[in-house]
Amino acid sequence: MPEEKLYRVALREALGEEMERDDTVYLIGEDIGKFGGAYRVTDGLLDKFGAERVVDAPIAEEVIVGTAIGSAMLGLRPVVEMMTINFSLVAYDQIVNNAAKIRYMFGGEANVPLVIRMPGGAGHQLSAQHSHSLEVLYGLIPGLLVVAPTTPEDAKGMLKSAIRTNNPVMFLESMSLYNVRGMVPDGDYTTPLGQAAVRRKGADLTIVGVSRMAVLANEAAKQLEEEDIDVEVIDLRSIRPIDWPPIVESVNRTTRCMVVEEGWATYGVTAEIAAGVQERCFDYLDAPIRRLGGAQVPMPYSLPLEKASIPTSEDIKRMARKVVGRKTDA
Amino acid sequence: MVASVKPPTAPPHPTKITPKMLELTKENRDFLLKLHRQMQFIRRFEERTQEQYTKAKIGGYCHLNIGEEATVVGGILPLQLTDYIFTSYREHGHAIARGIDPKAVMAELFGKENGTSHGRGGSMHMFDSDLRFMGGYGIVGGHLPLATGGGWAVRYKKEKDVVFCMFGDGATNIGAFHESLNFSKVFKLPVVWFCVNNRYGMGTPVEAASAVADIYKKACAYDMESIQIDGMNVREVLLKTSEIVEKTRADSEPRFIEALCYRFKGHSVVDPDKYRSTEDKEKFRKADPIVAFEHELEKAKLADEEYFKKVRMEVDAEVQDIIKYADESPEPKVADLYKYVYADEWEERPELHGDPL
Numbered sequence: 143m144p145e146e147k148l149y150r151v152a153l154r155e156a157l158g159e160e161m162e163r164d165d166t167v168y169l170i171g172e173d174i175g176k177f178g179g180a181y182r183v184t185d186g187l188l189d190k191f192g193a194e195r196v197v198d199a200p201i202a203e204e205v206i207v208g209t210a211i212g213s214a215m216l217g218l219r220p221v222v223e224m225m226t227i228n229f230s231l232v233a234y235d236q237i238v239n240n241a242a243k244i245r246y247m248f249g250g251e252a253n254v255p256l257v258i259r260m261p262g263g264a265g266h267q268l269s270a271q272h273s274h275s276l277e278v279l280y281g282l283i284p285g286l287l288v289v290a291p292t293t294p295e296d297a298k299g300m301l302k303s304a305i306r307t308n309n310p311v312m313f314l315e316s317m318s319l320y321n322v323r324g325m326v327p328d329g330d331y332t333t334p335l336g337q338a339a340v341r342r343k344g345a346d347l348t349i350v351g352v353s354r355m356a357v358l359a360n361e362a363a364k365q366l367e368e369e370d371i372d373v374e375v376i377d378l379r380s381i382r383p384i385d386w387p388p389i390v391e392s393v394n395r396t397t398r399c400m401v402v403e404e405g406w407a408t409y410g411v412t413a414e415i416a417a418g419v420q421e422r423c424f425d426y427l428d429a430p431i432r433r434l435g436g437a438q439v440p441m442p443y444s445l446p447l448e449k450a451s452i453p454t455s456e457d458i459k460r461m462a463r464k465v466v467g468r469k470t471d472a
Numbered sequence: 473m474v475a476s477v478k479p480p481t482a483p484p485h486p487t488k489i490t491p492k493m494l495e496l497t498k499e500n501r502d503f504l505l506k507l508h509r510q511m512q513f514i515r516r517f518e519e520r521t522q523e524q525y526t527k528a529k530i531g532g533y534c535h536l537n538i539g540e541e542a543t544v545v546g547g548i549l550p551l552q553l554t555d556y557i558f559t560s561y562r563e564h565g566h567a568i569a570r571g572i573d574p575k576a577v578m579a580e581l582f583g584k585e586n587g588t589s590h591g592r593g594g595s596m597h598m599f600d601s602d603l604r605f606m607g608g609y610g611i612v613g614g615h616l617p618l619a620t621g622g623g624w625a626v627r628y629k630k631e632k633d634v635v636f637c638m639f640g641d642g643a644t645n646i647g648a649f650h651e652s653l654n655f656s657k658v659f660k661l662p663v664v665w666f667c668v669n670n671r672y673g674m675g676t677p678v679e680a681a682s683a684v685a686d687i688y689k690k691a692c693a694y695d696m697e698s699i700q701i702d703g704m705n706v707r708e709v710l711l712k713t714s715e716i717v718e719k720t721r722a723d724s725e726p727r728f729i730e731a732l733c734y735r736f737k738g739h740s741v742v743d744p745d746k747y748r749s750t751e752d753k754e755k756f757r758k759a760d761p762i763v764a765f766e767h768e769l770e771k772a773k774l775a776d777e778e779y780f781k782k783v784r785m786e787v788d789a790e791v792q793d794i795i796k797y798a799d800e801s802p803e804p805k806v807a808d809l810y811k812y813v814y815a816d817e818w819e820e821r822p823e824l825h826g827d828p829l
Binding site for chain 2: 199200202207209212217235236239244245246247248249287336385386
């Protein structure tokens with residue numbers, strides 16, 4: 143029977159089931175074994191699979207990721223946990239110059255079947271070096287697949303797909319989603335990578351949400367219903383590639399579009415979506431495409447300042463009213 | 473892979489190097505002359521490569537092994553064909569010594585479809601999965617973590633292979649070097665770290681860049697057996713490398729070798745090489761690893777100048793054929809621009825290509 147599960151438990155199940163299914167799958171990261179993982183995603187897996195397959199590595203992101211890439215070239219399927227996406231910048235050279243380029247620069251003679259899981263997002267007073275949503279840094283890079291699941295069902299299904307593909311996948315989680323509950327199907331299922339999901343049908347406005355912002359957009363859409371604004375919500379899910387057909391179909395129908403991300407909108411994922419939508423839907427648009435992103439500051443520690451830095455469903459509602467030409471609450 | 477035409481001067485692949493087989497005796501003549509020929513072949517290959525670069529047949533950066541042949545041949549020949557090699561961007565000779573068809577190496581330099589990497593990599597990115605030549609890499613020190621991963625995979629699969637990682641002295645100052653040595657020791661990975669110390673990181677001398685000029689001492693920080701050897705003496709490199717590789721195969725402990733040598737040319741083909749003194753260059757020229765080996769062979773009456781001359785002419789003819797092959801090889805098709813970016817079903821997905829130019 144399908145059951146309601148936490149997002150982090152869905153991830154854990156995907157890891158455990160894939161490790162059962164395939165001996166070449168192993169996990170490597172900082173304190174993912176005895177400690178159970180900074181966000182408890184890997185809790186219990188060490189006992190089940192042993193230290194050879196659940197590897198507590200030194201705090202040295204470059205060699206963690208490099209080791210994963212090198213071992214992937216020799217036929218293993220490593221799943222790396224970065225404690226946060228911020229730390230992945232220490233390994234950015236390995237990800238960009240090696241993981242993403244190896245297959246191409248060696249003319250297809252090598253594959254890098256690698257998954258790097260990493261939580262992003264803010265909202266826990268972790269301040270400037272432990273918060274942030276840097277999806278765009280990976281979305282930029284040819285050679286990578288980049289996904290950001292928002293439901294427990296997708297978290298499990300997409301992680302399984304990520305482990306099974308022969309391409310390097312940046313698997314972007316959100317630390318604020320780990321405790322979200324949702325229905326998870328029974329048994330061995332996969333959710334395809336590279337596909338957006340329409341979370342809610344609507345006629346007046348299309349909101350494309352990136353990572354947790356898709357969840358907030360859905361909440362905002364429910365509330366906007368009371369104001370007689372009928373919003374279609376698309377959960378982007380895949381940042382590279384971008385799944386254009388459902389977005390284009392939706393915008394051509396609603397004639398209005400806004401895009402929301404937790405990261406910085408300038409040069410952000412939302413910038414890319416907005417540009418792509420105007421190229422594809424120009425003749426159908428009845429309003430400028432609007433973007434909403436986090437405040438363009440290094441994340442502050444102070445609670446009120448941090449709250450002011452992250453888009454809320456109120457912010458989404460306010461911008462949505464503008465896009466559909468309603469009087470705003472200001 | 474590229475259709476393999478057996479190279480005329482194929483590297484000799486002994487099953488195991490012993491001190492006895494390196495003695496300058498008549499019984500060993502055949503093997504010793506093959507070693508010599510292989511070094512001479514790589515020297516000529518690189519000289520002609522430089523020539524083709526100046527003719528604009530080869531583009532980009534182009535780093536030559538000239539002067540380092542004893543580390544190239546002496547480092548690689550002790551490996552089993554099942555061992556893995558990760559190396560840097562100065563790797564044409566490494567690829568050839570490993571047994572990759574030199575035609576495919578030259579075709580790659582020419583950017584051709586039948587190059588080792590189908591013209592997508594060039595001088596710095598040779599590759600051959602069959603020969604477990606896991607690539608040349610262009611970020612100084614950036615491939616050391618990959619070799620660590622190679623060692624991880626070997627240990628994980630409970631195999632007896634050794635991962636051989638080659639890099640220059642310049643790579644020992646970057647964080648990835650220290651992370652990799654540390655990691656390999658913590659997890660007892662079968663990696664042999666082989667530092668080709670040619671005394672300069674581009675134009676900066678070792679002493680100006682490394683707090684410890686004797687590079688082999690750096691490995692002591694990670695409690696690793698580490699030796700310094702004469703990288704101008706092919707017999708010494710072969711023997712010492714073989715001993716270290718076999719120890720690592722036996723106990724899966726990482727080890728470190730520093731081979732002291734000197735590159736006779738600039739950092740790359742376009743480097744005017746103004747930062748090294750004429751005296752220094754002269755001094756090392758006199759220690760030329762090929763000439764030194766020829767003196768040894770001559771002294772032991774195993775070969776004479778006439779023979780060496782003949783070899784020089786023969787390998788040059790071989791290299792000329794190789795250049796002709798590369799020159800006549802087909803360019804990659806522009807229609808295949810996006811091929812190889814992604815594996816499997818993702819390779820042909822247009823949404824991953826962006827809008828066409």
